[in-house]
Amino acid sequence: xxxxxxxxxxxxxxxxxxxxxxxxxxxxxxxxxxxxxxxxxxxxxxxxxxxxxxxxxxxxxxxxxxxxxxxxxxxxxxxxxxxxxxxxxxxxxxxxxxxxxxxxxxxxxxxxxxxxxxxxxxxxxxxxxxxxxxxxxxxxxxxxxxxxxxxxxxxxxxxxxxxxxxxxxxxxxxxxxxxxxxxxxxxxxxxxxxxxxxxxxxxxxxxxxxxxxxxxxxxxxxxxxxxxxxxxxxxxxxxxxxxxxxxxxxxxxxxx
Numbered sequence: 001x002x003x004x005x006x007x008x009x010x011x012x013x014x015x016x017x018x019x020x021x022x023x024x025x026x027x028x029x030x031x032x033x034x035x036x037x038x039x040x041x042x043x044x045x046x047x048x049x050x051x052x053x054x055x056x057x058x059x060x061x062x063x064x065x066x067x068x069x070x071x072x073x074x075x076x077x078x079x080x081x082x083x084x085x086x087x088x089x090x091x092x093x094x095x096x097x098x099x100x101x102x103x104x105x106x107x108x109x110x111x112x113x114x115x116x117x118x119x120x121x122x123x124x125x126x127x128x129x130x131x132x133x134x135x136x137x138x139x140x141x142x143x144x145x146x147x148x149x150x151x152x153x154x155x156x157x158x159x160x161x162x163x164x165x166x167x168x169x170x171x172x173x174x175x176x177x178x179x180x181x182x183x184x185x186x187x188x189x190x191x192x193x194x195x196x197x198x199x200x201x202x203x204x205x206x207x208x209x210x211x212x213x214x215x216x217x218x219x220x221x222x223x224x225x226x227x228x229x230x231x232x233x234x235x236x237x238x239x240x241x242x243x244x245x246x247x248x249x250x251x252x253x254x255x256x
Contacts (some may be wrong), residue, residue, distance in 0.1 A: 052137035081132030
């Protein structure tokens with residue numbers, strides 16, 4: 001398990017063109033949908049440069065919540081550590097944009113939050129002495145890339161312009177889980193963790209969480225249980241696009 005901000009190798013997990021869609025449930029109520037997409041970063045020459053986007057959309061049938069978010073992380077070549085982030089968030093009629101850029105040589109992060117309608121700066125910060133870190137979509141990728149590791153550790157996590165940390169515990173526990181995306185139970189590796197921050201989305205993720213990753217090289221997140229300001233929520237895979245991927249569906253060792 002990586003600790004102290006050292007970057008984690010991306011290995012085989014990302015696949016350009018991959019699309020993972022999750023339904024988000026609060027008790028028996030569907031709160032919305034989260035869609036995660038993987039791209040090559042066309043602004044860089046290295047084929048190891050990736051972008052991950054995470055779109056959050058609340059259920060239009062719910063009157064008490066109205067959220068639309070686009071979040072995008074750019075990863076350093078061959079590693080999960082973030083080198084850039086941009087976002088556009090709608091909470092009701094209010095629009096906010098976020099831009100962050102990481103200077104690896106100077107170990108600084110420059111962040112700017114603006115009113116999305118007027119362009120006026122709401123907050124501008126520069127963080128110093130910053131080693132490798134994750135945020136938003138890159139945190140999602142970090143869990144996938146450390147899935148074969150046993151033990152515990154922490155990763156510096158940038159949320160809301162402030163640096164905190166996220167703890168992970170991988171014990172190698174194998175479980176079968178049922179999700180809407182698959183006709184049969186899927187063989188997964190379970191992990192747990194703790195977010196020492198509140199944020200991530202408009203519903204405010206925080207505290208303990210549990211995840212289940214497919215027990216293969218793709219390490220696709222199949223299910224997650226998290227705490228939010230609204231209470232506990234569940235994410236469940238309901239659709240995917242990934243070339244050549246077949247979910248492992250037995251408790252026997254997967255060959256995929």
